[in-house]
Amino acid sequence: MKDTANQMVDLIREIIREEIGKQDSSEVCQVDSVNVDGSLNVKLLSDETGLLTNITNGTxxxxxxxxxxxxxKIKNSLGNCFVFGKPNGRSRG
Known part of the structure; x- marks a missing residue:
């Protein structure tokens, strides 16, 4: 009985992890450079070693x-993301 309960808890945890992975999310990043077409090359604050290139500036x-x-990040995917704001919401002054 105890093993069945543990299996059920593990199954529920796995379902929750899968559903969280499908949710949209947002993350603060730092602009490394701006391309001629206005797209951005950015570094995530959570992983400053990687560079995301040609990210659309939707602001x-x-x-x-x-x-x-x-x-x-649409469905929490770095392959399907765009910039949609500034943390302070103001232009540089």
Whole structure:
């Protein structure tokens, strides 16, 4: 009986992990550079060693190297993401 209960708990945990992975999420990143077409090359604050390139800037803001941005990840995927804001919501002054 105890093994069955533990298996059920493990199954529920796995289902929850799968569902969380399907949820959209956002993350703060730092702009490394801005491309000629306005797309951004950014580094995630959680992983500054990697560089995401050609990320669409879906905001009215003009970013510069060193600025912080908010990256929106559709279904928590870095392959399907875009910048949708600034942490302070204001243009650089």
């Amino acid at each position: 009215p803001f003009e970013f510069r190297s060193g600025d912080y941005a908010i990256l929106y």
